[in-house]
Amino acid sequence: MRSKGFDGMVCSIAGVMAAIGDRWAVLILRDLLCGLSRYEDFRHSSGVTNATLSDRLKHLEANGLVERRRYQQKPERFEYVLTKNGWQIGPAIMVLAQIGDRLDLSGASSPPMKFVNRKTGAEVGWSYIDRSTGEPVSAVDLAIEAGPGADELVHWRVSHAKARRAEAKARRAEAEANRAET
Amino acid sequence: MRSKGFDGMVCSIAGVMAAIGDRWAVLILRDLLCGLSRYEDFRHSSGVTNATLSDRLKHLEANGLVERRRYQQKPERFEYVLTKNGWQIGPAIMVLAQIGDRLDLSGASSPPMKFVNRKTGAEVGWSYIDRSTGEPVSAVDLAIEAGPGADELVHWRVSHAKARRAEAKARRAEAEANRAET
DNA sequence: TAAGCTAACTCTGATTATGAGAGTTAAGAG
DNA sequence: CTCTTAACTCTCATAATCAGAGTTAGCTTA
Numbered sequence: 001m002r003s004k005g006f007d008g009m010v011c012s013i014a015g016v017m018a019a020i021g022d023r024w025a026v027l028i029l030r031d032l033l034c035g036l037s038r039y040e041d042f043r044h045s046s047g048v049t050n051a052t053l054s055d056r057l058k059h060l061e062a063n064g065l066v067e068r069r070r071y072q073q074k075p076e077r078f079e080y081v082l083t084k085n086g087w088q089i090g091p092a093i094m095v096l097a098q099i100g101d102r103l104d105l106s107g108a109s110s111p112p113m114k115f116v117n118r119k120t121g122a123e124v125g126w127s128y129i130d131r132s133t134g135e136p137v138s139a140v141d142l143a144i145e146a147g148p149g150a151d152e153l154v155h156w157r158v159s160h161a162k163a164r165r166a167e168a169k170a171r172r173a174e175a176e177a178n179r180a181e182t
Numbered sequence: 183m184r185s186k187g188f189d190g191m192v193c194s195i196a197g198v199m200a201a202i203g204d205r206w207a208v209l210i211l212r213d214l215l216c217g218l219s220r221y222e223d224f225r226h227s228s229g230v231t232n233a234t235l236s237d238r239l240k241h242l243e244a245n246g247l248v249e250r251r252r253y254q255q256k257p258e259r260f261e262y263v264l265t266k267n268g269w270q271i272g273p274a275i276m277v278l279a280q281i282g283d284r285l286d287l288s289g290a291s292s293p294p295m296k297f298v299n300r301k302t303g304a305e306v307g308w309s310y311i312d313r314s315t316g317e318p319v320s321a322v323d324l325a326i327e328a329g330p331g332a333d334e335l336v337h338w339r340v341s342h343a344k345a346r347r348a349e350a351k352a353r354r355a356e357a358e359a360n361r362a363e364t
Numbered sequence: 365t366a367a368g369c370t371a372a373c374t375c376t377g378a379t380t381a382t383g384a385g386a387g388t389t390a391a392g393a394g
Numbered sequence: 395c396t397c398t399t400a401a402c403t404c405t406c407a408t409a410a411t412c413a414g415a416g417t418t419a420g421c422t423t424a
Contacts, residue, residue, distance in 0.1 A: 096195045
């Protein structure tokens with residue numbers, strides 16, 4: 001894992017990606033969320049190689065997302081379980097799965113996995129919501145702003161993006177004008 | 183990108199991760215969602231190196247998430263914008279950001295970015311919802327099942343996970359019994 | 365007219381990660 | 395005494411990444 005450049009970034013997204021590690025780790029997390037817990041489970045489930053799996057488990061452990069613990073002595077055997085923090089990654093995996101289904105990237109013609117309410121059996125999805133009212137919010141109404149923890153780069157990103165959108169709008173207006181002229 | 187093993191997997195999560203590419207691509211996607219669009223924007227924003235950025239943009243384009251287009255001639259200059267499919271990745275990035283904030287992985291003491299409703303200014307979050315009723319669903323009620331597109335491996339994963347949970351339960355019961363004995 | 369500058373790259377060479385698979389350890393099973 | 399299982403570690407060839415230099419084409423400033 002070449003995390004150079006990811007360390008020291010002020011960005012929640014970069015932070016989570018660094019904590020996870022790479023795409024193999026995402027598959028391990030998927031398996032952990034399903035309920036798998038052993039080295040050989042992960043190997044069988046995702047086809048990851050020994051060196052990579054071993055490394056990724058250590059990384060997840062070092063980042064507090066996974067806990068390694070002995071489940072038997074004689075011979076010693078270990079399993080891996082999600083920590084409290086590790087469970088927090090769940091929603092990201094679920095959203096990823098549903099995006100994959102929608103964009104038809106699963107490799108199958110219909111969803112290989114589904115998420116259900118274990119009490120009612122109903123299918124579960126997700127939605128943007130207004131944090132104060134709890135009302136659903138449409139994707140088109142979503143805007144990104146600098147938060148209280150923003151550093152200079154984040155401010156640059158947000159304001160520069162605004163400028164880019166303005167430029168694009170101006171170009172569209174000009175193109176429109178040119179078309180009207182002819 | 184060593185995508186060996188990711189090709190041919192029947193898994194929506196692996197599919198999206200393969201389409202995205204790696205964590206640098208996630209940062210590029212973040213920037214695109216913010217509104218940045220040019221090569222130098224991405225470089226400045228994420229600190230990615232030339233070779234990697236160039237490669238990642240090509241990969242995203244090849245996977246239909248990003249479109250490269252000329253925005254001026256003399257000299258020729260290009261920009262990158264999200265395609266319709268590319269916009270679908272948005273929720274994943276947002277969820278990732280909010281997880282990072284909650285786990286305090288942003289590198290700052292408070293969120294560097296926030297998501298708001300551009301109409302009302304209210305902060306936007308997300309929630310699990312029941313797909314038929316639209317009611318919110320609690321994370322503890324969420325269960326993963328094999329879907330209609332599941333192949334043998336997915337079925338194995340789901341049923342094996344169930345077995346693992348049963349084993350863990352039995353071990354806990356035994357440990358409980360031992361403790362009661364003494 | 366020449367030297368700088370900008371945007372969007374490509375190229376190079378040293379370093380680091382990955383994939384495939386063989387080997388290790390410790391214990392129980394046949 | 396050999397086989398099997400679980401959880402790894404080791405090796406080596408190959409592929410990806412980093413840092414930074416170079417390229418191209420048309421401005422712009424002196």
